[in-house]
Amino acid sequence: MASKPFIALATTVFFFSLIAVNHFGKPFQGKLGEMEVVPITDAVGPESVAFHPLGDGPYVGISDGRIIKWQPNEHRWISFGITSPNREGCEGKHDHETREHICGRPLGICFHETTGDLYIADAYMGLLKLGPAGGLATPIPTHAQPQPIPFTFTNSLDINQSDGSIYFSHTSSLYHRRNHIAVVLSGDKTGMLLKYEQESKQITVLLTNLSFPNGVALSKDGSFLVFAETTKCRILRYWLSTPKAGNLETLAQLPGFPDNIKRSPRGGFWVAIHSRRCKVLSWILSYSKLGNALIWVLPVDVITKAYSVMSKYLGSGLAMRISEEGIILETLELESGNKMSSISEVQEKDDHLWMGSINMPFLGVYRL
Template structure:
């Protein structure tokens, strides 16, 4: 009888091979010019970018939970903080986990209020221009949700946009609407697996989480999508950003627009990508 490690390895190879077969061959349309690369020293996965209002930074969130900051006078990155290490997003997606929540934090009272529960991998939050609602990605279900904060609709939740892949982060664009980064496309095989939570949990039982994570880390360099969408506050696609096949940037995790540039993060690259609009 085959040993469990052998079964785990064989299942891992088969699982990601099936996804790859369904992913490759998707059309890529080059709509951007040359990408400037901003190296991140001794690490991979600069997922997100933030700038201080007075011009400090940028600050970069790394996929291992650390935050680093650019020191212009020293021309180097320094450690700034750490948030949540040892995250296993693959297991969350495969298991069909619905324990996600949307929380509100009151700065003055230091009180936390639970606004929404039973969410499938909620990811990224952005406010509308007038502050009447917020939007966030529900990654597993490949959609953007809108939660109303004011107006007669206050407290209501609705689907703003259904997406062709798994959204990672969402940021408001200074030109209007929101930039949504698509980590990878939703292929037929993965859609089938996600429709049966028992199958996803069986995969997690057969395959150790660290094996799945490492295998996906390698495969995501090929499976990852160089795709992002700018959608309006009503969910209409305003702009599509899709990189050419073979471009160095894959598994886009965030698009942050600042001063006519798009700063692009990734979960598996050792650099940020910067494009001039």
């Protein structure tokens, strides 16, 4: 008789094979063809991209818990910082997911333009700050009312450069990052959107009951922010000022699962779409009992690992630029056979798109 692990693995592979059906549907307006790749040694997943206010970089957070900085003149990466003091067994060529709760897993990163400090949303360590000299990132002291918030899955952030307030997403109170696929399959709605105020060190919960809140970006004038609700494949707009303050509305419905969001210097926002949402998965997500049944039958770690492996080959990432009113301005789709199978973030700088990924051992660079 086949062993339980074998049955579990076979079932998972079959399930995600179904998801792959119709994955490559109708093409969009543009194709992401040849791009430069900036390889990363012994690690993967440059999830988010940030440039120093003086132009240095890019800086990225990777799977072994480090923040690394690109030295363009030397064509190499250097270690800039770490998010956890526990570094034993963190570096080297191996599966970092098994130790990311110890080593840290930096996701969203953003510089404060005045101080030069790098703020980090680490999936396990919470909100962190890394000074201009780098080194060990320090936790940001916070106070939350009515009670402390356990950082189970901190994800993305953006900074109001005028007052230093940080807006960030907390994806789930039930699942950690290494089991992110379970957040989607289970229909988990324990996600939150939060605000941290520098002066009072106070965290305010802005929104609750969110389905995989992900990328966060402030509008150019700071009157609202947008964030991705990944499970529901949409971008929401939350008003911070004007008479609409406190209102939440759907800004854009998307053809796939959105990840990070960044403002474009040409206007609007770049939305990174990890992959398309196919018909089979849409049906499954309409009935959360199906996803929960799969999680009950199969170990979550097995499901997540199978998805991570298959997404490298089945990915069909998109980069979409939308206006502040949700109108699609520009869409670029990864071509079949492209080295980069999925996209986690798109950062536009000097007529180039710097593209991150959660599972690739490089950063992609595309010339506009």
